[in-house]
Amino acid sequence: MQENYLLQPLLKEQNIIYKSFVFRLIDQMTQKQPERCCALAINQNNNILAVGSSYDIKLYQFKNERLKYIQKVKKHKSVVTTLNFMKNKSNLISGSMDSSILIWTSNFQSEKYITKLQVHSKWINCLVTHSFKEQMIICGSLKTIKFWYFNEILSTWVNTQTIIEHDNQIYGLSINQNGNKLLSCGNDNQIFIMESQINQVWQIKQKIQVDYWGIRLGFINDQTFAFQPCNDWNGFTHLNIYTYISTLGAYIKTDQIKVEGSEQSCDAFSPQFYSNNNILLSKNGFTINLIKFTYSQSNLKLEGKLVQSINFNHWNLIGIMSENGDYLITWDKKSCEIQIRKLNIIY
Incomplete structure (x- = not known):
């Protein structure tokens, strides 16, 4: 099998070809958020927004380009650091500096959580759920x-495996679309x-030594992932692209994309790839970079192009896109606002 075939990404085909795009601010959706925000999440139906608000979680209805406040839930004993919605059940999962993970009911009028996992002696830095198996949480x-797997016989969550191979804090996790490969990085x-075996045991298949450590990485497809280095908690000049080369049986660095935000103070914020529009959302310094990926038939390779950069003038910044890729949702310390931008296609 030719290597070029393996390089071809599993990108979602788009019926309409467009030249570019821009995310524009929707003023009427701006919401004041003075408390510290370290996590945002939106559900699969794009109608519920969860906002980490210091120790608490604020819930909003997202409808007709309006945010309607639902309620605030107060169960964590320290800052909320991660928020994830399950894809099918719509349960919200929250991680915190209090070392716990809470799994919440999908009834967002209730303040009750279903399960509490006391998972670490230190706070939760990052968390991912399986792409389609709702019964797996990795933190x-x-x-x-x-x-963590949900044991249906015991009707409880069980810690089935612990990997202690990193030498310091783990800041980034990413799981692929098929749910059988996992990336991790830290300082x-x-x-x-890592790869999942038939018996659901995960094994480290490859360790990549990098010159500059990073707090952000994410899969683009099974063969490709992006890694954002940082320079002693400052933004870096480039986003690095790694590709699986079958003849080597390993991922190697194959490209780098120049990004904005170098030499600006930086903090954790994982890259997120959205297959609906093939856009990678990546933070660097004070800046959110929006990168469009396409497959070049002439060069037979995956190519990324920086299309838009938004400078928030502060390192304390978090952001996500809606599941359909139509909205960019952010919070930053400078404005102390939840801001929502809508995708505008340029033909």
Whole structure:
């Protein structure tokens, strides 16, 4: 099999070809958020927005380009650091500096959570759920990655595996679309690539040593992932692209994309790839970079192009896109606002 075939990404085909895009601010959706926000999440139906608000979680209805406040839930004992919605059940999962994970009911009028997982002795830095298996949660903290599965016989969550291979804090996790590959990175100058075995045991298949450690990485497809290095908690000049080369049986660095935000103070914020519009959302310094990926038939390679950069003038910045890729939702310390921008296509 030719290597070029493996390089071809599993990108979603688009019926309409367009030249470019821009996300424009919707003023009427701006919401004041003075409390510290370290996490945002929107559900699969794009109608419920969860906002980490210091120790609490605020819930909003997202409808007709309006945000309607639902309620605030107060159960964590420290800052909320991660928020994730399950894809099918719409349950919200929250992680915190209090070392716990809470799984909430999908009835967003209720303040009750279903389950509490006391998972680490240190706070939760990052968390991912399986792409289609709702019964798996993976979380990262100091040197440790923990895997939790829901045991249907016992009707409880069980910590089935712990990987302690990193030498310091783990800041980034990413799981691929098929749910059988996992990436991790932290401030020990290493990237781990793990694979799930038939018995649901995860094994480290490759360790990549990098010159500059990073707090952000994410899959673009099964063969390709993006890694954003940082320079001693400052933004870096480029986003690095790694590709799986079958003849080597390994991922290697194949490209780098120049991004905005270098030499600006930086903090954790994982890259997110949205297959609906093939856009990668990546933070660097004070800046959110929006990168469009296409497959070049002439060069037979995956190509990324920086299309839009938004400078928020502060390192304390978090952002997500809606599941359909139509809206960019952010919070930053400078404005202390939840801001929502809508995708505008340029033909």
